[in-house]
Amino acid sequence: MQAALNIIGDELKLVEQQFRKDLESDVPLIRKVGEYVLSSGGKRVRPALLLLAAKLCGYQGDKAVPLASVIEFIHTATLLHDDVVDSATLRRGIASANTLWGNEASVLVGDFLFSKSFSLMVGVGSFDILRVLSGATTIIAEGEVMQLLSTGELDLTEERYIGVVRAKTAILMSAACEAGAILGAVPADRQKAMADFGMELGIAFQLMDDLLDYTASEEEFGKSIGHDLEEGKITLPLIHTLRQCTAEERSVIEVVVEKDEMSLDEFREVSGLVKQYGGIEYTVEAARRYIAASQGRLDLFAPSPLRDALAELADYVVTRSR
Structure with missing residues (x-):
């Protein structure tokens, strides 16, 4: 992350300011919840991707910061909705918004952020960017439904799971990179290269998130460990384990996945199987x-500190602890 911060650190601070400005509303709770989620941490990977992609593609105008703020608006809206759907109690190591203000307020503030995002997109004045970002928000919603439908499905294939990941998580990173490339007005092949870079990086990002559910402490992860398993989410470490384990062990996993509440011992038993079978x-x-594939997309661009910063940002994904 450091190489990226050295290049766009000042602009990321401007993104924070822009976000707070765009949160202005006659309803105080909207600002209160929005600023709470914004100030709860996070590395601002998605805005950073847009800013770096725009710079790599030669953009020198003033629309990158407002657009990066839009990306963070969309991401924050998805976090608010996700935590309600998942009944989450922690987000980035502190109480989730729905724990403090209730599900109703979290959903409605998330709706405000989504709606506000579209008016901000229009303000950027690019139909192509509006098309990419509005398309991404639609796909994110589809990804949430796909994940809901696959809950508890022990026969979920790796291919189908990656499809969920593409839609739920990776599409916004892809859209951030593509929007930056559109700002830079580069040829179509470079726009696609940036979109593919973001997509592959986003898949890797989610895979590591899946992994942390089984390996991190709550302090390291910033949310409850084992929560995915308790919610019946079949992620890649478990998909691999289910392909390798015995019928008896599969039955053990099935019992835990189907339970509404999971004990610590049950989590340890399943996570032990995940580790035993190399999940x-x-x-x-x-x-x-996926990271190697994403970095390969940058070969279309001439070597530069900006290209190196994007490659390093991709490497950060597989070394992050939260």
Whole structure:
């Protein structure tokens, strides 16, 4: 991350200011909840991707910061909705917004952020960017429904799971990179290269997130460990384990997945199987393949500190602890 921060650190501060400005509303709760989620941490990876992509593509105008703020608006809206759907109690190590203000307020403030995002997109004045970002928000919603439908499905294939990841998580990173390339007015092949870079990086990002549910402490992860398993989410470490384990062990996993509440011992039993059958290593290796593929997309661009910063940002994904 450091190389990226050295280049766009000042602009990321402007993104924070822009976000707070765009949160202005006659309803105080909207600002209160929005600023709470914004100030709760996070590395601002998505805005950073847009800013770096725009610079790599030669953009020198004044629309990158407002557009990066839009990306963070969309991301924040998805966090608010996700935590309600997942009944989450922690987000980035502190109480989630729905824990403090209730599900109703979280959903409605998320709706405000989504709606506000579209008016801000229009203000940028690019139909192509509006098309990319509005398309991404639609796909994110589809991804949420796809994940809901696959909850508890022990026969979920890796291919189908990656499809969920593309839609739910990776599409916004892809859209951020593509929007930056559109600002830079580069040829179509370079726009696609940036979109593909973001997509593959986003998949790796989610795979590592899946992994942390089984390996991190709550302090490291910033949310409850084992929560995905308790919610019946079949992620890649478990998909790999289910392909390798015995019928008896599969039955053990099935019982835990189907429970509404999971004990610590049950989590330890399933996470032990994940580790025993190499689910951790398999997921890390898959994430590394996606990172390598994403970095290969940058070959269309001439070597530069900006290209190196994007490549380093991709490497950060497989070393992050939260």
